[in-house]
Amino acid sequence: MPGDPILPLSDEGIQILEQSCLDFSDAAKGKFGCTVVVHNVDFTAASVSGRNKGPDIRYTKQLSGGMKISVWKDDLTTHKVDAVVNAANEQLNHGGGLALALSRAGGPTIQNESNQFVRQNGIVPTGKVAVTRAGKLPCQIIIHAVGPQVPRNPPQWEIDAASPLLQEAIWNILTYTDHNNSQSVAIPAISSGIYNFPRDLCANIIVNTVISFSNKRKPAQSLEVRLVNNDDPSVQEMLRACQQILGPSDTRSGAMQNQSISSTKSTCPRLELGNVTLFLKEGEIQKETTDVIVNPIGSDLDLSLGYVSRAILEKAGKGIQDEVIRKKPWNVTNGTVIETKGHNLKSHAVFHTICDVQQSKTQILHNVITQCLRKTEGYSFSSISFPAIGTGKLGRSKEEVSQKMIHAVVEFADKYKGKKMEVYFVIYPTDTEKFQAFKKEMASAKQKSSRIPSKAVKNSGFYDERGTGTTPLIEFLTDSSEVLREAKEWTLKILHVPSGSVTIQNNHVIHFGQEEHEHLMSLQTALHVSITEFFSNGKCGIIINGKSTGVSCAALMVEAMLCKAQEKFAQAEENDLLHSVVSWQAFPGSNEPETNAALEKAYLAKNTDITVNGQNVQIDSRHRIGLFSLYEGLQGLQSKSYYQRTTIDMKNYGPRKETFLLSGLKIEKVSYNLNHRTQKVILESDIVQPCSYRMSCFTLAEGKLRMECGFVGCSRWRELRTTP
Numbered sequence: 113m114p115g116d117p118i119l120p121l122s123d124e125g126i127q128i129l130e131q132s133c134l135d136f137s138d139a140a141k142g143k144f145g146c147t148v149v150v151h152n153v154d155f156t157a158a159s160v161s162g163r164n165k166g167p168d169i170r171y172t173k174q175l176s177g178g179m180k181i182s183v184w185k186d187d188l189t190t191h192k193v194d195a196v197v198n199a200a201n202e203q204l205n206h207g208g209g210l211a212l213a214l215s216r217a218g219g220p221t222i223q224n225e226s227n228q229f230v231r232q233n234g235i236v237p238t239g240k241v242a243v244t245r246a247g248k249l250p251c252q253i254i255i256h257a258v259g260p261q262v263p264r265n266p267p268q269w270e271i272d273a274a275s276p277l278l279q280e281a282i283w284n285i286l287t288y289t290d291h292n293n294s295q296s297v298a299i300p301a302i303s304s305g306i307y308n309f310p311r312d313l314c315a316n317i318i319v320n321t322v323i324s325f326s327n328k329r330k331p332a333q334s335l336e337v338r339l340v341n342n343d344d345p346s347v348q349e350m351l352r353a354c355q356q357i358l359g360p361s362d363t364r365s366g367a368m369q370n371q372s373i374s375s376t377k378s379t380c381p382r383l384e385l386g387n388v389t390l391f392l393k394e395g396e397i398q399k400e401t402t403d404v405i406v407n408p409i410g411s412d413l414d415l416s417l418g419y420v421s422r423a424i425l426e427k428a429g430k431g432i433q434d435e436v437i438r439k440k441p442w443n444v445t446n447g448t449v450i451e452t453k454g455h456n457l458k459s460h461a462v463f464h465t466i467c468d469v470q471q472s473k474t475q476i477l478h479n480v481i482t483q484c485l486r487k488t489e490g491y492s493f494s495s496i497s498f499p500a501i502g503t504g505k506l507g508r509s510k511e512e513v514s515q516k517m518i519h520a521v522v523e524f525a526d527k528y529k530g531k532k533m534e535v536y537f538v539i540y541p542t543d544t545e546k547f548q549a550f551k552k553e554m555a556s557a558k559q560k561s562s563r564i565p566s567k568a569v570k571n572s573g574f575y576d577e578r579g580t581g582t583t584p585l586i587e588f589l590t591d592s593s594e595v596l597r598e599a600k601e602w603t604l605k606i607l608h609v610p611s612g613s614v615t616i617q618n619n620h621v622i623h624f625g626q627e628e629h630e631h632l633m634s635l636q637t638a639l640h641v642s643i644t645e646f647f648s649n650g651k652c653g654i655i656i657n658g659k660s661t662g663v664s665c666a667a668l669m670v671e672a673m674l675c676k677a678q679e680k681f682a683q684a685e686e687n688d689l690l691h692s693v694v695s696w697q698a699f700p701g702s703n704e705p706e707t708n709a710a711l712e713k714a715y716l717a718k719n720t721d722i723t724v725n726g727q728n729v730q731i732d733s734r735h736r737i738g739l740f741s742l743y744e745g746l747q748g749l750q751s752k753s754y755y756q757r758t759t760i761d762m763k764n765y766g767p768r769k770e771t772f773l774l775s776g777l778k779i780e781k782v783s784y785n786l787n788h789r790t791q792k793v794i795l796e797s798d799i800v801q802p803c804s805y806r807m808s809c810f811t812l813a814e815g816k817l818r819m820e821c822g823f824v825g826c827s828r829w830r831e832l833r834t835t836p
Contacts, residue, residue, distance in 0.1 A: 381554050389535070435452040484496060
């Protein structure tokens with residue numbers, strides 16, 4: 113059994129994860145294959161929890177000069193206004209916090225134009241602003257405002273010196289917005305995050321500056337100043353400042369909005385399970401607006417089969433089918449969950465669950481529900497919708513399905529310690545008998561839970577027998593004790609760097625391209641660290657030096673980059689191996705390894721649509737030729753891989769070369785080096801004659817029979833062998 117999966121967070125650890133939680137999650141997943149969940153910490157838009165269900169207005173007030181001020185809780189990367197303000201640094205290197213989130217969501221346009229601005233105008237002084245286009249963001253422009261930076265726990269004199277600079281930055285934002293004839297601008301709590309400016313004072317300065325500007329502004333077209341943040345502490349401070357300085361809100365739109373949502377929920381049967389609330393509702397699953405929708409599919413991954421998956425496919429578009437195929441794991445089994453984006457759905461994500469009939473039906477249902485809930489927790493989502501799983505091709509009764517699904521939620525909630533989560537069971541409106549079966553089972557579960565209130569109290573978030581109910585902590589989700597131990601050791605090491613230096617040894621740094629190196633340069637400026645690559649004695653990696661917090665943030669981001677580079681490299685290797693076995697001729701460029709692999713996978717999955725270079729391509733497979741039927745003597749491999757490797761000593765290469773020549777084969781090219789990279793000996797011939805040694809990797813290329821052998825290292829050959 114794994115050990116304790118809980119790791120408490122220090123104040124320094126919280127500050128680090130506030131800037132790089134998404135990278136921490138990606139790195140842990142890539143390095144150890146485990147999901148990490150951060151409890152009892154509110155993150156900004158740059159973190160994993162920077163996903164929400166929509167804008168939430170908390171306050172609005174009409175000001176003089178045709179201006180209006182409002183307070184919102186929302187993600188700035190999706191907030192719809194004319195102008196969005198970015199909390200930038202002087203070099204406009206968007207490598208952390210909100211700046212990184214906006215740059216990632218908006219695409220390369222934002223960073224490229226920022227670099228161009230600095231080249232032409234120099235750095236942006238504190239208190240000043242720069243403007244770029246917004247790229248893919250739903251706004252017209254981004255105003256990059258450079259707010260003051262102070263150390264952690266700053267003395268009063270530093271706060272007094274920084275305050276006028278923050279006021280100047282807000283004033284310049286409003287001035288540019290007004291001159292640009294923008295009608296709305298979204299301003300976050302500038303300088304209060306990674307720049308350590310006191311949040312309450314930041315809110316007071318922003319509100320007072322907006323009021324002063326409105327008093328001096330000549331009435332013209334209307335201008336709404338939206339104070340938008342995605343973390344509760346900043347939202348609460350903005351709300352407090354507005355109420356204290358301006359008085360009560362003019363409208364109760366925010367309260368009315370929440371009341372409307374609550375009213376809708378109140379019409380649904382519900383089951384309160386501590387921090388988890390289970391709702392039963394009638395509806396169509398593809399129209400749900402929860403963060404996650406669950407889609408049960410078969411092992412063939414065909415979304416056009418089955419009522420629920422077909423409805424989701426029609427609503428989401430063909431892109432969701434392509435993404436499922438691309439993310440197909442090597443071993444598809446019952447209970448496997450494939451995660452995709454929502455595409456044209458109103459949800460952020462879709463969890464496609466493999467539900468076939470070969471396995472224990474009870475175990476399928478339990479595993480599917482539990483795994484989806486754990487993933488929802490791991491990604492910091494707050495809501496998920498399930499259809500009634502199992503009443504279709506699994507052939508189970510509605511009574512049994514309702515019992516097993518509700519029991520799985522109750523069991524999950526009993527151990528859940530995260531933020532509030534809403535779980536919806538969505539029943540199609542005409543399935544009245546099914547709805548009544550679920551309603552009856554929920555009533556039974558509610559009656560049982562009322563007899564054991566202590567568990568509800570423990571799970572409510574106000575009490576935790578382990579003392580972690582309010583303590584910031586990390587939970588590692590894995591069934592392996594070895595993975596748990598290594599992941600915790602790595603996390604402790606990377607979150608606590610007293611020496612101010614970290615060395616990351618990973619040979620995949622050689623696969624970094626221009627984009628990755630530009631990002632490393634931006635990290636140096638944004639986090640005030642130095643980053644050095646090293647290549648020595650067959651080893652390579654990255655050394656990061658600086659203040660401990662900045663070093664830890666940069667290390668997490670670099671680890672995530674390396675994991676992505678490794679995944680990209682592995683995918684390219686897989687495509688190359690597949691290309692040596694199968695060669696598709698369909699259209700110009702179809703024989704390129706990446707396109708060739710997409711065609712082969714689509715053929716095996718019996719799909720008629722794939723995405724190639726961002727374009728949807730329809731496939732009509734006419735004919736496929738297999739050369740292996742010509743070579744009945746070839747023995748198959750027990751493994752499911754494309755190749756089997758056997759070691760050959762270089763000293764014996766001479767006789768083997770003679771064998772090649774006697775067989776009518778000509779060595780066309782030999783390439784190698786001493787850095788343990790993969791090399792190939794390519795041998796081509798129109799005719800392969802019988803010989804004492806049977807080569808076994810054959811493909812059709814340009815009308816010739818091609819045989820390939822791989823060479824790894826400096827002293828040994830490795831023969832590649834494929835399955836007929």
